Amino acid sequence: SKEFPTDDSVLAELLGTGKYLQAVNSVSLAIKPGETLGLVGESGSGKSTLANLVTGLHEPTDGEVRFEGDPLPTATQRDRATLSDIGMVFQNPRGSLDPRITVRKAIKEPMHAAGWSRERREERANQLMEIVNLQQSFGSRYPYELSGGQAQRVAIARAIALDPKLLVLDEPVSALDVSVQAKILNLLIELQDELDLTYLFIAHDLNVVEHIADRVAVMYLGEIMESGPTRQLFEKPSHPYTETLLSAIPEVKPGGRSDRVVLTKDPPSPVDPPSGCVFHTRCPDAGDRCAEEEPTVTEIGDAESRCHFAEEVYERG
Numbered sequence: 447s448k449e450f451p452t453d454d455s456v457l458a459e460l461l462g463t464g465k466y467l468q469a470v471n472s473v474s475l476a477i478k479p480g481e482t483l484g485l486v487g488e489s490g491s492g493k494s495t496l497a498n499l500v501t502g503l504h505e506p507t508d509g510e511v512r513f514e515g516d517p518l519p520t521a522t523q524r525d526r527a528t529l530s531d532i533g534m535v536f537q538n539p540r541g542s543l544d545p546r547i548t549v550r551k552a553i554k555e556p557m558h559a560a561g562w563s564r565e566r567r568e569e570r571a572n573q574l575m576e577i578v579n580l581q582q583s584f585g586s587r588y589p590y591e592l593s594g595g596q597a598q599r600v601a602i603a604r605a606i607a608l609d610p611k612l613l614v615l616d617e618p619v620s621a622l623d624v625s626v627q628a629k630i631l632n633l634l635i636e637l638q639d640e641l642d643l644t645y646l647f648i649a650h651d652l653n654v655v656e657h658i659a660d661r662v663a664v665m666y667l668g669e670i671m672e673s674g675p676t677r678q679l680f681e682k683p684s685h686p687y688t689e690t691l692l693s694a695i696p697e698v699k700p701g702g703r704s705d706r707v708v709l710t711k712d713p714p715s716p717v718d719p720p721s722g723c724v725f726h727t728r729c730p731d732a733g734d735r736c737a738e739e740e741p742t743v744t745e746i747g748d749a750e751s752r753c754h755f756a757e758e759v760y761e762r763g
């Protein structure tokens with residue numbers, strides 16, 4: 447099993463005033479406090495790797511992860527104070543909970559690990575169940591007795607238990623029914639407001655992030671292809687890959703994108719990425735130079751695009 451190559455090349459930084467994430471060979475991204483950055487890409491694009499670097503689950507072999515200006519200690523060096531600044535919510539809510547422990551115990555676990563007193567843990571657990579809209583009676587249930595949405599509420603309660611600044615949400619609604627997805631997204635939007643949270647929201651398609659993200663970064667084979675304000679990316683994308691992701695969204699908007707090319711070929715192996723522009727083997731707009739020359743970053747409006755023809759793509763948007 448080969449590791450995704452960006453483990454070696456990703457430099458991720460999060461700064462307090464204009465936090466940003468930067469992956470080597472890609473554009474830099476700003477996550478401002480209180481903002482949501484949507485990170486979108488197909489599986490294998492490296493988005494989870496990036497998330498794991500931010501949360502310290504992976505250790506970069508080259509480069510570093512910064513939080514509020516200082517390099518994050520690697521996972522093994524971390525103390526509780528640093529860990530409590532960043533919470534994480536995973537895709538599979540039931541799988542991320544220990545099947546042998548009750549909801550209430552699961553919610554109290556991070557506080558236990560942080561050395562909180564029993565009294566403080568009980569009080570905070572009550573409060574957290576209220577915050578995520580779970581009846582107190584659910585406290586005695588086990589994960590198998592919960593719906594996917596209820597389990598995700600428990601996972602969110604755990605993630606915010608220690609009052610983090612940043613939540614990394616790795617496809618938090620992908621495994622849920624569509625009707626439940628909206629409820630969880632609304633809960634996350636409410637929590638962000640109430641608790642002053644900053645979100646890194648990872649998704650494999652664009653429509654999930656449309657309503658929650660302030661800015662979006664589109665990742666492909668370990669590189670950020672385009673990043674910018676959500677509205678601009680949806681209305682006037684400046685990268686062909688963003689266009690193809692938009693054309694994959696089922697509801698076609700008025701004046702829509704139904705005529706756009708949809709990707710058919712599988713993505714190349716991230717272990718041996720194509721030369722030049724990494725997207726050239728699937729790009730409907732690829733020209734001769736694309737296989738040879740790696741595109742630099744072009745600023746377009748408030749977005750940044752890594753395409754030789756960014757302006758043209760934006761203009762036709």
Ligand code: SF4
Nearest residue numbers: 723726729736753754
């Ligand atoms: Fe397509 Fe070329 Fe732009 Fe890459 S640089 S996205 S291959 S047009």
Ligand code: MG
Nearest residue numbers: 489493494617
């Ligand atoms: Mg993933």
